Amino acid sequence: QVQLQQSGPGLVKPSQTLSLTCAISGDSVSSNSAAWNWIRQSPSRGLEWLGRTYYKSKWYNDYAVSVKSRIAINPDTSRNQFSLQLNSVTPEDTAVYYCARSPDYDSGGYYAPNFDYWGQGTLVTVSS
Amino acid sequence: QSVLTQPPSASGTPGQRVTISCSGSSSNIGSNTVNWYQLLPGAAPKLLIYSSNQRPSGVPDRFSGSKSGTSPSLAISGLQSEDEADYYCAAWDDSLNGWVFGGGTKLTVL
Numbered sequence: 001q002v003q004l005q006q007s008g009p010g011l012v013k014p015s016q017t018l019s020l021t022c023a024i025s026g027d028s029v030s031s032n033s034a035a036w037n038w039i040r041q042s043p044s045r046g047l048e049w050l051g052r053t054y055y056k057s058k059w060y061n062d063y064a065v066s067v068k069s070r071i072a073i074n075p076d077t078s079r080n081q082f083s084l085q086l087n088s089v090t091p092e093d094t095a096v097y098y099c100a101r102s103p104d105y106d107s108g109g110y111y112a113p114n115f116d117y118w119g120q121g122t123l124v125t126v127s128s
Numbered sequence: 129q130s131v132l133t134q135p136p137s138a139s140g141t142p143g144q145r146v147t148i149s150c151s152g153s154s155s156n157i158g159s160n161t162v163n164w165y166q167l168l169p170g171a172a173p174k175l176l177i178y179s180s181n182q183r184p185s186g187v188p189d190r191f192s193g194s195k196s197g198t199s200p201s202l203a204i205s206g207l208q209s210e211d212e213a214d215y216y217c218a219a220w221d222d223s224l225n226g227w228v229f230g231g232g233t234k235l236t237v238l
Contacts, residue, residue, distance in 0.1 A: 037227070039173075046130060047165070047173065047216050049227035064226050098172060102227075106182065113220065114163040114178040121172050 002026040004099050004119040012093075012126050018086040021076075022099030022119055029075045029082050030055045033104045037115065038073060038084045042095035052102070053082055089126045096121045131156065132217055132230035139236040145205040148233045150217035156228055160220045162200040164193055167214040167232070176215075177202060204235070212237045 008020035022036070029036055035054035041047050051063035053073045063071050070087040086093060099119040106112040133151045140146040150162060164177040175184050177193035180200055192203045204211055217230040 041167070041173075046214075046232040047167075047218070047229040049218075049229065051226075062225055065224060100173075106178065107185075110179070112161070112179045112182065114175055115165070115173070115218075116175050116178075116184065118172040118174075 002101060002117040004101065004117055006097070006099055006119040006122050008122055008124075010123055010125060012089055012124060013128050014090055014126055015088055018084070018089050018093065018097075018124055018126075020084045020097055020099075020122055020124070021081055022083070023079065023081040024101075025080075027101065029053075029080050030077055032056055035102045035104075035113075036073075036075070036082045037100045037102055038097065039100055039115070040095040040097045041121075045095070048095075050084070050086075091126050094124065094126045096123050098122075130231040131221060131224070131228035132219065134215075134217060134230035134233045136231065137234050137236065139238055140204075140207045141238045142207055142209065144207045145203060146207060146235065147204075148202045148215055148217075148235070150200050150202075150230050152219060152228075155223035156219040156221040157195075157200060159222055162193070162195060163218045164191075164202045165216045165218065167216065169213075173216070207237055209237050211235060 003025045005023045012018045035052040037052040038050040051073050072085045075082045098121050100115040101117045102113050161179040165173040180195035181193045190206045214232045216232045221228045
């Protein structure tokens with residue numbers, strides 16, 4: 001059973017950097033058949049995918065256009081976890097942040113990417 | 129403004145069948161499958177339907193998904209009070225090279 005455990009501060013000051021970590025158990029951040037994502041949810045914007053990291057012979061990242069200039073998602077293979085850094089935050093970045101796994105294939109071996117396992121969520125408030 | 133479009137609200141009485149639509153474009157729903165998620169207050173999103181019409185193990189068969197062209201939908205039959213939640217569709221977008229979500233549909237069980 002895959003489990004994702006999030007950690008990080010719930011309060012960040014405007015213009016500073018939001019940092020969260022997602023520890024993985026039951027799978028590997030270096031898996032060749034899964035990607036590791038950050039997603040946030042707010043009342044005003046609903047669910048918003050922020051980006052992902054994945055390994056297919058080398059490491060790749062994809063980021064949402066809305067945050068591309070100030071986001072970094074990095075794997076930590078020694079600790080089997082991945083992190084989110086979002087720079088220059090504003091109150092509009094206040095949201096519940098989730099990490100999530102997206103496998104390439106379902107249990108039947110069919111190509112079926114989705115978000116099947118999620119972290120518990122972290123409410124991050126941007127306020128001075 | 130979300131890339132995928134859902135009705136903001138839907139409602140039904142216990143036992144009824146409700147459907148929630150999700151519209152998009154050729155770069156997302158037109159060329160990739162759709163997933164549906166349920167958000168209950170205070171809980172992480174739950175995968176309900178993947179690949180447009182597949183149910184993960186443990187999801188009741190009251191939940192079903194269909195895809196007709198670029199108009200996928202989620203159907204909930206035998207509506208129950210615990211189905212009151214927000215529902216989101218999602219798909220990969222080939223032009224944006226990223227996942228996109230609908231704006232969410234708030235389902236009320238009357």
